Amino acid sequence: MSKEVVVIGLLAIAGFLVGGVYSTYKTAKVMAVILGLAAAVAVGGAVVWMAS
Secondary structure, three states: OOHHHHHHHHHHHHHHHHHHHHHHOOOOHHHHHHHHHHHHHHHHHHHHHHHO
16 A cells, blocks of 8 residues: 555544544533544654655
């Protein structure tokens, strides 16, 4: 699998997670924080994967 496909996949997952943060923030702040952290990890993984 090429490097670009993995990076695009990780960024897509991060986008879905950010959408989850947006939709759950008013009702479940703890879950929104967890989703936000997961999104940050996915973006960080994409950056590291692309840099390597």
